[in-house]
Amino acid sequence: MNKNSPDLGSGNVGNLLFKLATPAIIAQIVNVLYNIVDRIFIGRMQNGALAMAGVGIAFPVIIIISAFSALIGMGGAPLAAIKMGENDNDSAEKIMSNSFSVIVILSIILTTVFLIFKNSILWKFGASNSTIGFAEDYLTIYLIGTLFVLISLGMNPFINTQGFAKTGMITVMIGALINIVLDPLFIFVLNLGVKGVAIATVTSQCISAIWVLFFLLGKKSIIKIRKKYLVPNKKVVLSIILLGISPFVMQSTESLVLILLNSKLQTYGGDLAVGAMTIMSSIMQIILLPIIGLTQGAQPIISYNFGAKKIERVKSTFKLLILCCISYTIIMWGSLMLLPKLFVNIFNSKPELVAITSWSIRIYFAGIGIFGAQIACQQTFLALGQAKSSLILALLRKIVLLIPLIFILPLFIEDKLFAVLFAEPIADIVGSIVTIISFTIFYKKTLNTIELSYK
Numbered sequence: 001m002n003k004n005s006p007d008l009g010s011g012n013v014g015n016l017l018f019k020l021a022t023p024a025i026i027a028q029i030v031n032v033l034y035n036i037v038d039r040i041f042i043g044r045m046q047n048g049a050l051a052m053a054g055v056g057i058a059f060p061v062i063i064i065i066s067a068f069s070a071l072i073g074m075g076g077a078p079l080a081a082i083k084m085g086e087n088d089n090d091s092a093e094k095i096m097s098n099s100f101s102v103i104v105i106l107s108i109i110l111t112t113v114f115l116i117f118k119n120s121i122l123w124k125f126g127a128s129n130s131t132i133g134f135a136e137d138y139l140t141i142y143l144i145g146t147l148f149v150l151i152s153l154g155m156n157p158f159i160n161t162q163g164f165a166k167t168g169m170i171t172v173m174i175g176a177l178i179n180i181v182l183d184p185l186f187i188f189v190l191n192l193g194v195k196g197v198a199i200a201t202v203t204s205q206c207i208s209a210i211w212v213l214f215f216l217l218g219k220k221s222i223i224k225i226r227k228k229y230l231v232p233n234k235k236v237v238l239s240i241i242l243l244g245i246s247p248f249v250m251q252s253t254e255s256l257v258l259i260l261l262n263s264k265l266q267t268y269g270g271d272l273a274v275g276a277m278t279i280m281s282s283i284m285q286i287i288l289l290p291i292i293g294l295t296q297g298a299q300p301i302i303s304y305n306f307g308a309k310k311i312e313r314v315k316s317t318f319k320l321l322i323l324c325c326i327s328y329t330i331i332m333w334g335s336l337m338l339l340p341k342l343f344v345n346i347f348n349s350k351p352e353l354v355a356i357t358s359w360s361i362r363i364y365f366a367g368i369g370i371f372g373a374q375i376a377c378q379q380t381f382l383a384l385g386q387a388k389s390s391l392i393l394a395l396l397r398k399i400v401l402l403i404p405l406i407f408i409l410p411l412f413i414e415d416k417l418f419a420v421l422f423a424e425p426i427a428d429i430v431g432s433i434v435t436i437i438s439f440t441i442f443y444k445k446t447l448n449t450i451e452l453s454y455k
Helices: 013-043 048-085 089-124 132-144 146-160 165-189 194-216 234-307 311-338 340-344 351-364 368-383 387-412 416-454
Strands: none
Touching: 013 165, 013 194, 013 234, 013 311, 048 089, 048 132, 048 146, 048 194, 048 234, 048 368, 089 132, 089 146, 089 234, 132 146, 132 194, 146 165, 146 194, 146 234, 165 194, 165 234, 234 311, 234 340, 234 351, 234 368, 234 387, 234 416, 311 340, 311 351, 311 368, 340 351, 351 416, 368 387, 368 416, 387 416
């Protein structure tokens, strides 16, 4: 290993996880600010509630774009780490270089398609005459920066997977801090409104992307983007996509869920209900991103030691990961149930919006306490290269459970707004239980079998 990178194959697992996860968690907390500061400033604009709803309408497109970065980054990075554990850095570089090429190709396609169809997409996503202008202003500028977003989000996992967690943290912090500084300048000083928010976001992502490429092409990186591997190899790209399809489904279906929720909430509660959903999706980020930071810290350890055939270290890392994830989501569940207004007031103090969002939070987040276990299990499947299992579990919660429930529950519950929101905790609880059971079976049978075969 590079002298600047921790030795993933030795040392105390707890200390190593702490060393790698702490910068990743900090990065994810900062990333929460990155996304949420926009909405805090938007909420304090004139017509802030409508502007908030407009940005919320555009948010599913942003999630889809982020999902493509996960498809490549979270598909390629574990595979590269496994190859590094096998002392095959050449193959790891081929995986990373192919990933970069695919990201560039995808960014061109996504930018073109969404710019052409953005207007019709926004109307179908739940826009109204009052919110369409805000949604269009924000999304048009954001789409211009798609390449920067995909490079920053999609290639940063290749920094983390080498054990350079602090460098990966800096990638996020650079973008977040620049965004926080530029937001008030563009919104209030230059009076650009939501256009200013989008410009600030694109600018900050551009600088983050430059930072990522500077590192992965530089001397400190253990594996580098190589010119000879930039032409996509069908077999390599397919292996990346097969593993990355699970996080892609997880994120892209989040977009589909938001689209359906916004549409139903617009029908049953109007613009105010859509604004409440925008705030709740931000709170969901607050809950999820630190857990993602934990799994990012655990992934290099699990993947590397799996490739190095050190199964006991894989098991020890997972046990610590799931304990931390469950503890955190239980704490967040209690906070949301007891103090919903505290979270809402971060974004908006308008009495009507505070009232409906506070009421909605206790319904929408009722099942979040157990959700940490699902994320820990699902991300460990990914770290072990178990693409099929991770994909099935990703589909279960969103496609099999949540989306049908959004349509079915209002047929049987008189309070339609309550019914739509109540679909989320049911899907969270059932999906988490099934995931835990599935991983336990895999853990006891498959992982032990692999361990015996290595002896």
